[in-house]
Amino acid sequence: MRLTGAEMVVKTLEKNGVKIVFGYPGAANCPIIDKLSFSSIKHILTRNEQGAAHMASGYARVTRQAGVCTATSGPGATNLITGIATAYMDSIPMIALTGQVATNLIGKDAFQEVDITGATLPFTKHSYLIKDGLDIPRVVNEAFHIATTGRPGPVLIDFPMDILKAEFDYPDEDEEVSIRGYKLVARANESQVKKVAEAIRSAKKPVVLAGGGIVISDATAEFRKFVKETDIPVVSTMMGIGTVPTNSPRYYGMIGSHGAKRANMIFNRADLVIVMGSRLGDRTVANVKGLEDSGKLIHIDVDPAEIGKNVQPHIPVVGDIKDVLEQLTPLLKDYKADKSWTDEADELKRRFTHEPSGEDNGFINPKYFLSRLAEKTKSDVYLTTEVGQNQIWCANYFTFLSPETLLTSGGFGTMGYGLPAAIGASAALGGAKPVIAVMGDGSFQMDLPEMGTMAQWDIPVKMVLFRNNRLGMVHEHQFLLYKSNYQAVSIEGSPDFEMLAKAYGFDSATIKENSEIDAAIDKMLAADGSYLLVADVSPFEPTGDALNESILPKKEDN
Amino acid sequence: MERYTLSVLVENNPGVLSRVVGLFSRRGFNIHSLSVGTTQDPHVSRITIEVNGDAQTVEQVSKQLSKIMEVIKIKTLRDSEIVKRGLALVKVKVTSKTRSEVIEITSVFRANIVDISSNTLTVEITGHDRKIGAFLELVEPYGIEEISRTGMTALERGTNTLKIDK
Numbered sequence: 001m002r003l004t005g006a007e008m009v010v011k012t013l014e015k016n017g018v019k020i021v022f023g024y025p026g027a028a029n030c031p032i033i034d035k036l037s038f039s040s041i042k043h044i045l046t047r048n049e050q051g052a053a054h055m056a057s058g059y060a061r062v063t064r065q066a067g068v069c070t071a072t073s074g075p076g077a078t079n080l081i082t083g084i085a086t087a088y089m090d091s092i093p094m095i096a097l098t099g100q101v102a103t104n105l106i107g108k109d110a111f112q113e114v115d116i117t118g119a120t121l122p123f124t125k126h127s128y129l130i131k132d133g134l135d136i137p138r139v140v141n142e143a144f145h146i147a148t149t150g151r152p153g154p155v156l157i158d159f160p161m162d163i164l165k166a167e168f169d170y171p172d173e174d175e176e177v178s179i180r181g182y183k184l185v186a187r188a189n190e191s192q193v194k195k196v197a198e199a200i201r202s203a204k205k206p207v208v209l210a211g212g213g214i215v216i217s218d219a220t221a222e223f224r225k226f227v228k229e230t231d232i233p234v235v236s237t238m239m240g241i242g243t244v245p246t247n248s249p250r251y252y253g254m255i256g257s258h259g260a261k262r263a264n265m266i267f268n269r270a271d272l273v274i275v276m277g278s279r280l281g282d283r284t285v286a287n288v289k290g291l292e293d294s295g296k297l298i299h300i301d302v303d304p305a306e307i308g309k310n311v312q313p314h315i316p317v318v319g320d321i322k323d324v325l326e327q328l329t330p331l332l333k334d335y336k337a338d339k340s341w342t343d344e345a346d347e348l349k350r351r352f353t354h355e356p357s358g359e360d361n362g363f364i365n366p367k368y369f370l371s372r373l374a375e376k377t378k379s380d381v382y383l384t385t386e387v388g389q390n391q392i393w394c395a396n397y398f399t400f401l402s403p404e405t406l407l408t409s410g411g412f413g414t415m416g417y418g419l420p421a422a423i424g425a426s427a428a429l430g431g432a433k434p435v436i437a438v439m440g441d442g443s444f445q446m447d448l449p450e451m452g453t454m455a456q457w458d459i460p461v462k463m464v465l466f467r468n469n470r471l472g473m474v475h476e477h478q479f480l481l482y483k484s485n486y487q488a489v490s491i492e493g494s495p496d497f498e499m500l501a502k503a504y505g506f507d508s509a510t511i512k513e514n515s516e517i518d519a520a521i522d523k524m525l526a527a528d529g530s531y532l533l534v535a536d537v538s539p540f541e542p543t544g545d546a547l548n549e550s551i552l553p554k555k556e557d558n
Numbered sequence: 559m560e561r562y563t564l565s566v567l568v569e570n571n572p573g574v575l576s577r578v579v580g581l582f583s584r585r586g587f588n589i590h591s592l593s594v595g596t597t598q599d600p601h602v603s604r605i606t607i608e609v610n611g612d613a614q615t616v617e618q619v620s621k622q623l624s625k626i627m628e629v630i631k632i633k634t635l636r637d638s639e640i641v642k643r644g645l646a647l648v649k650v651k652v653t654s655k656t657r658s659e660v661i662e663i664t665s666v667f668r669a670n671i672v673d674i675s676s677n678t679l680t681v682e683i684t685g686h687d688r689k690i691g692a693f694l695e696l697v698e699p700y701g702i703e704e705i706s707r708t709g710m711t712a713l714e715r716g717t718n719t720l721k722i723d724k
Contacts, residue, residue, distance in 0.1 A: 118576070121576070121577060122584050125627075126627045129573070142633050146627065168644055179627055180630055180722065181568075181569060181626070181627050181629050181630045182627050183624065300708050303625075304621050305621035305622050305624070306616065306620060308614060308617065308621075309618060312614070382704070462695070503562065
């Protein structure tokens with residue numbers, strides 16, 4: 001069968017189960033956009049390519065399949081970059097399809113030419129520049145295989161325009177994907193898993209640090225079974241939130257620089273830390289003692305390079321968390337964590353959990369708001385965050401019953417992520433569940449034109465905007481560390497957001513008192529389609545429970 | 559800090575070298591020397607990289623390199639396990655008086671004279687870093703016009719090989 005390069009791309013996307021491509025057209029990727037219109041795949045036009053990449057990420061997190069985005073050559077491709085790097089840092093499967101100038105113009109500084117495979121080299125799992133159209137089916141299939149297996153990540157394929165337009169013999173059958181340099185981790189080493197079980201049995205104060213790897217390896221059920229049977233206290237990273245419901249008795253909160261004090265304290269008092277699917281990033285281990293010195297450390301990860309990268313573990317286990325848990329839990333059949341230890345942890349939880357106040361004082365308490373939002377929605381929603389105070393408030397005060405329901409840029413910390421991620425998630429869900437985008441007024445303004453995407457494609461997102469006319473987290477940083485020399489953190493001059501939402505055709509409301517919250521949330525959830533709820537918060541609302549609690553470590557944390 | 563030699567088999571594709579080298583600079587690892595060439599299989603190239611570091615760092619380098627799709631196989635080798643050679647072309651200044659002295663040094667090192675002019679001698683010397691270093695030290699007083707050196711390339715001693723699993 002004779003097919004053009006672009007037809008081969010689209011056909012292979014269909015074979016890989018792609019339903020939606022998020023993108024933005026230009027001359028170089030126009031052949032793909034053209035052929036998509038004759039396929040079963042829907043192309044959703046965004047307002048900026050960065051939005052397309054974040055939407056693909058939101059789509060991927062909800063469907064647990066690779067999200068696909070497309071952009072043209074040059075500036076289109078470079079606009080994708082932040083989204084690709086965001087996906088890379090959070091191990092999100094993504095395929096980025098970029099148009100490139102024609103083969104004979106590559107290297108000539110042609111109009112809209114950029115070396116995008118070179119530019120994205122540090123933060124793609126792999127990338128391809130197509131030189132021969134016959135490679136297209138193989139490369140696209142390989143890209144899906146690479147993006148979705150092992151430790152997932154983004155894969156970029158760059159297609160010169162002439163190859164997309166030329167005709168080739170399309171093979172009747174796809175070759176089986178076989179990449180000899182791609183080593184997937186086999187079953188975890190049994191004797192290492194036995195060592196883990198022995199270490200747990202001989203520990204007095206074990207704690208599990210749950211990371212995003214549990215979610216990625218689809219091991220939430222196995223993990224919950226492990227926790228239920230062993231009674232070992234669980235703390236989590238940002239990406240591991242919800243691996244056990246955040247309201248469950250054995251969950252003590254997120255650790256790290258912006259974590260809960262109780263979680264950091266429990267972590268520091270433990271004599272055995274079992275790290276599952278976390279790369280132990282600097283933010284995670286910021287407010288906890290030197291991991292190597294404090295008792296024993298077990299590190300379980302599917303990526304061998306993560307083990308020993310930041311911290312040297314006493315017992316390394318290379319393996320898929322699901323497989324490791326399936327081996328480990330039966331070895332601990334009659335084991336339960338010491339009651340004196342779980343009592344100690346419970347006592348810390350009781351002492352250091354603060355119910356946020358719902359009293360009226362002229363501002364919305366965002367922590368109280370989020371606890372009300374969880375209550376009102378029964379947590380049966382997907383929630384995206386931006387980056388800044390809003391992210392930490394969500395992580396610490398919303399109740400997450402399942403890890404897939406929190407969509408946040410944990411590793412890269414990308415402002416402007418939440419709204420497009422919510423759009424991608426909502427497009428994937430097709431209205432099956434509400435998607436709520438919690439934002440600050442700084443991050444909202446990074447990608448707010450994507451409201452146009454929501455309006456055009458009728459993709460509902462409930463937007464909650466915590467407004468303080470500040471870049472709140474930096475404002476707090478300057479208060480604590482720069483003697484209140486507030487520079488470049490005021491965003492006065494922002495538009496009337498309620499009016500702006502209405503201009504896009506969405507209903508909107510603004511609240512200023514905590515007593516208004518319940519009714520406002522009811523109204524937002526009942527609204528047809530997208531909605532913007534503006535909640536005015538104080539510029540001095542602390543990120544943590546109290547000002548300076550999180551950012552500045554204190555002695556008694558240990 | 560110790561010297562390790564990484565022998566890396568890679569797909570002979572364009573761009574592989576930049577993936578490998580980019581990883582070193584990005585993750586703050588230092589390359590002491592590097593050489594690349596094809597193997598008996600035209601689809602496979604061998605990159606030989608000398609790195610200085612402690613065992614943990616070198617292990618991390620090797621693990622990160624393994625993640626590159628086009629890296630097929632890696633072996634970390636110590637000097638005692640390998641034969642290692644590099645090549646240097648050295649253009650030495652000579653006069654009619656000093657020419658024979660330089661030729662003599664060259665022959666002691668079993669190096670070759672590959673070009674000659676009235677004022678210069680170009681010497682090709684192969685060997686371990688230390689041998690080349692010693693030669694350069696000896697000819698330095700005559701005046702070195704130019705040096706061009708390759709990275710080290712290496713093979714394991716004995717019957718050990720770096721084979722691709724079928």
